[in-house]
Amino acid sequence: MDPRARQSMIWDDTPDLIAVTARCGPGIARLDGFLGRIDHPGLGTMAEDALRFLRSHTEPDHHFVLECGEVFDMDDEPFADQGRTLMAGLADIDTEMEAALVRLAPAKPNFWQRVFTPSQESSEEPLRELGLGYWSDTLYIELDGPR
Incomplete structure (x- = not known):
């Protein structure tokens, strides 16, 4: 994957290394391996949807650019430290992925979960925390009307 810290292309008022770049091919392959190991009843097509989206919008030899300024700006910690x-x-x-897999592993339902079936929303919550289920070409809103 070989991620590298870079200066932001959109936050040009900061010299800090707050963007990350990495090659698409190895990153998507690694994500595919990780998603293939998730054993969670709410997964459905979330993993396939994410991979399909990424593969349809990238080429293996292209680079991802993760711009972190907006997220970093929500915190009081200096950008450089957050980077x-x-x-x-x-x-x-790898440690992060293994910890996520442990959190997602199905657990034996407790008494209350057997009596009251959890909602789909609550069972999908840990998957959505990973960013699954949100892959779309629409950013925030889609305008109605002619295109």
């Missing part, structure tokens, strides 16, 4: 923390997390992504 370093992000890169450290990416360097340890």
Whole structure:
């Protein structure tokens, strides 16, 4: 995957390394391997949808650019510190993926879960926290009317 910290292309008022770039092909292959290991009853087509979206919008030799400024701006910590923390997390992504798989593993239902079936929304919540179920060409809203 080989992610690299870069200066932002859109937050040009900060010299800090707050963007990340990496090649699409290896990143999507790694994501595919991770998603293939998820054993969760609410997964449905979420993994397939995410991979289909990514593959239809990228080429293996192209690069992803993750612009983090808007997310970093919601925190009081300096951008440079948040960028370093992000890169450290990416360097340890295998540990993060294994921890996510443990959290997603089906657990034996407790008494209340057997009595009251959880809603689809609550059972999908841990998957949505990973970003699954949100892949679309629409950003926030889609305008009605002629195109």
